[in-house]
Amino acid sequence: MGFQQVTATPAAIALIRQLRAVHGPLMFHQSGGCCDGSAPMCYPRGEFRIGSRDVLLGTIEDCEVYIGGDQYERWKHTTLTIDAVPGRGAGFSLEAPEGMRFLTRSDMCSAEELAALAKDPPRRGPGDDEEPGLGSPRRSSM
Amino acid sequence: MRYDRPNTEGSKLQYKARYGNYINGEFVAPVRGMYFENVSPVTGRPFCEIPRSTGEDIERALDAAHAAKVAWGRTPPAERANILNKIADVMEANLELLALSESWDNGKPIRETLAADLPLAVDHFRYFAGCIRAEEGSASELDADTLSLLIKEPLGVVGQIIPWNFPLLMAAWKLAPALAAGNCVVLKPAEQTPVTILLWAELVGHLLPPGVLNIVNGFGVEAGKPLASSPRVAKIAFTGETSTGRLIMQYASENIIPVTLELGGKSPNVFFADVWDRDDDFRQKALEGFVMFLLNQGEVCTCPSRALIDARMYDDFLAAAVARTRGVAPGDPYDTDTKLGAQASNDQLEKILSYIDIGKKEGARLLCGGERVVLPGDLEGGYYVAPTVFEGQNAMRIFQEEIFGPVVSVTKFNDFDEAIRLASDTLYGLGAGVWSRDIHTAFRAARAIPAGRVWTNCYHLYPAHASFGGYKNSGIGRENHRMMLDHYQQTKNVLISHSEKPMGFF
Numbered sequence: 064m065g066f067q068q069v070t071a072t073p074a075a076i077a078l079i080r081q082l083r084a085v086h087g088p089l090m091f092h093q094s095g096g097c098c099d100g101s102a103p104m105c106y107p108r109g110e111f112r113i114g115s116r117d118v119l120l121g122t123i124e125d126c127e128v129y130i131g132g133d134q135y136e137r138w139k140h141t142t143l144t145i146d147a148v149p150g151r152g153a154g155f156s157l158e159a160p161e162g163m164r165f166l167t168r169s170d171m172c173s174a175e176e177l178a179a180l181a182k183d184p185p186r187r188g189p190g191d192d193e194e195p196g197l198g199s200p201r202r203s204s205m
Numbered sequence: 206m207r208y209d210r211p212n213t214e215g216s217k218l219q220y221k222a223r224y225g226n227y228i229n230g231e232f233v234a235p236v237r238g239m240y241f242e243n244v245s246p247v248t249g250r251p252f253c254e255i256p257r258s259t260g261e262d263i264e265r266a267l268d269a270a271h272a273a274k275v276a277w278g279r280t281p282p283a284e285r286a287n288i289l290n291k292i293a294d295v296m297e298a299n300l301e302l303l304a305l306s307e308s309w310d311n312g313k314p315i316r317e318t319l320a321a322d323l324p325l326a327v328d329h330f331r332y333f334a335g336c337i338r339a340e341e342g343s344a345s346e347l348d349a350d351t352l353s354l355l356i357k358e359p360l361g362v363v364g365q366i367i368p369w370n371f372p373l374l375m376a377a378w379k380l381a382p383a384l385a386a387g388n389c390v391v392l393k394p395a396e397q398t399p400v401t402i403l404l405w406a407e408l409v410g411h412l413l414p415p416g417v418l419n420i421v422n423g424f425g426v427e428a429g430k431p432l433a434s435s436p437r438v439a440k441i442a443f444t445g446e447t448s449t450g451r452l453i454m455q456y457a458s459e460n461i462i463p464v465t466l467e468l469g470g471k472s473p474n475v476f477f478a479d480v481w482d483r484d485d486d487f488r489q490k491a492l493e494g495f496v497m498f499l500l501n502q503g504e505v506c507t508c509p510s511r512a513l514i515d516a517r518m519y520d521d522f523l524a525a526a527v528a529r530t531r532g533v534a535p536g537d538p539y540d541t542d543t544k545l546g547a548q549a550s551n552d553q554l555e556k557i558l559s560y561i562d563i564g565k566k567e568g569a570r571l572l573c574g575g576e577r578v579v580l581p582g583d584l585e586g587g588y589y590v591a592p593t594v595f596e597g598q599n600a601m602r603i604f605q606e607e608i609f610g611p612v613v614s615v616t617k618f619n620d621f622d623e624a625i626r627l628a629s630d631t632l633y634g635l636g637a638g639v640w641s642r643d644i645h646t647a648f649r650a651a652r653a654i655p656a657g658r659v660w661t662n663c664y665h666l667y668p669a670h671a672s673f674g675g676y677k678n679s680g681i682g683r684e685n686h687r688m689m690l691d692h693y694q695q696t697k698n699v700l701i702s703h704s705e706k707p708m709g710f711f
Contacts, residue, residue: 094448095447095468095469095606095607095632096445096446096450096506096678097368097446097468097469098444100447100468101607101608101609104448106452110452111448111451111452112451137600137606138602141567150551150552151396151550151551152550154429154445155426156426166552166559167559169563169566171566171567
């Protein structure tokens with residue numbers, strides 16, 4: 064992918080490192096909908112099954128950040144910054160017991176960034192290139 | 206009138222310093238002995254400790270539920286109904302106490318908890334008490350010798366994960382039908398609002414046999430996930446957001462169990478030009494309908510957070526609607542005059558402010574509000590936001606994402622088709638509002654918008670006997686209405702032959 068649509072603040076990076084020390088490799092999925100929605104969810108890597116329509120926004124601190132394909136269509140003109148603030152609940156996101164909550168802040172893409180995205184659109188699921196996914200030749204068919 | 210703060214001499218609400226989980230008919234400490242501080246969003250200060258439970262506590266609750274399930278499932282419907290009615294009576298007798306706690310734990314104004322949250326929760330228990338008495342299976346004579354009986358049976362033990370926006374009411378929505386249908390429940394409240402349901406269990410727990418109702422508190426990842434992924438639950442019901450909803454479906458697929466998911470929305474509120482035809486009660490009702498985005502500080506899955514206004518009256522309507530919105534200011538949730546309370550948590554406050562920020566960056570015009578409000582006295586640390594109206598385009602993110610705050614995004618439409626196109630242009634389909642004096646317009650619009658609930662010339666009514674649930678990404682299944690019993694039951698078919706003659710297959 065040409066241009067990373069997601070970055071992280073120092074507070075988020077510190078929290079990721081803290082969580083990784085406990086839980087191992089991590090991943091993010093940007094949620095939508097009510098309650099704790101419209102916020103990024105942090106899971107152990109592989110816990111959340113990335114589907115073929117999920118979009119990889121980028122990688123922060125060695126964590127892939129995905130968003131649902133339909134939701135991406137409505138967010139694609141913006142860049143995201145994952146931050147961390149004091150907070151409480153978060154679905155099944157890993158940071159809640161730490162008294163912190165990941166938060167998505169947003170900015171508009173510049174004309175150059177939009178052009179870069181048009182030229183080189185972000186990758187979709189299923190995830191790491193090394194892992195066999197839907198349609199992968201490494202997937203046994205019989 | 207202003208109620209005294211909890212744990213002061215004048216208050217009937219005296220919290221304990223620490224609470225337990227409610228398992229097998231008694232309050233017990235969490236297995237690992239860990240607790241977390243429960244913060245009131247009214248003041249931003251902690252006021253009690255809540256169990257930080259883990260998978261061990263969930264297992265303990267599941268043990269109790271499984272031990273109780275056979276007897277409870279065989280308890281006559283009339284007896285189960287009587288118990289639900291008694292629960293409702295005790296809630297009603299303690300309505301003020303529970304309302305005070307709900308406001309303190311969630312931040313919502315006492316005006317709402319006294320008039321809506323609690324009375325509706327009481328009514329849900331009574332409604333499903335009635336439904337289960339009246340429920341029946343069916344019998345079909347398939348031919349002269351063959352009778353087919355359809356008999357409803359409880360699922361057994363079900364898991365329920367409750368949101369924080371209407372903590373007790375959403376628990377009642379899930380508990381009343383599940384218990385009525387004869388299921389045992391393990392329920393995990395939201396970690397933001399864990400305490401009122403524990404007070405409730407103190408009051409009503411003894412009415413149910415031990416193990417029928419179990420409440421395990423804790424964080425989603427530590428307590429909710431073990432519940433949602435357990436092979437020992439026959440169904441999981443969840444209200445929340447889409448990523449967790451997908452995870453819950455993922456876990457459910459591993460156990461092949463059904464789910465009910467309510468995942469929110471971005472509900473359009475459509476005002477056709479004829480509402481402005483006359484300066485009468487209906488015009489005022491429609492303007493009130495606009496301001497409904499402030500109910501519960503906007504923390505409602507069906508918050509009418511997109512207002513679509515007919516271009517023919519756009520300027521007049523919007524000016525009056527903004528003026529009416531400006532008349533509502535956040536205040537002390539314990540003051541009975543307060544209409545807008547505190548957002549439920551600090552992270553919720555931060556999220557709302559981040560959406561106000563992207564709204565401005567995207568070029569939406571801020572018509573009022575748009576900022577945090579710091580109130581005096583002990584409210585200084587609470588989470589208050591000014592009522593906020595944006596004007597913009599439906600493709601903007603503030604029109605497409607659930608902000609879950611007192612924020613409405615307004616745009617205009619030129620004709621009926623454009624109104625429906627804009628109303629439908631969202632990932633979600635939970636609620637919608639349509640407003641028109643013309644019954645043809647109103648009904649056509651109500652049928653055309655793909656949403657599970659279309660309020661027509663009203664908004665934010667939640668009667669027990671009206672189904673509630675989402676189209677599209679808003680979820681799977683319904684809540685409320687007697688149909689909800691089906692979501693908590695198996696259908697047993699007993700196929701009976703009266704013939705004594707061989708079947709003749711072999």
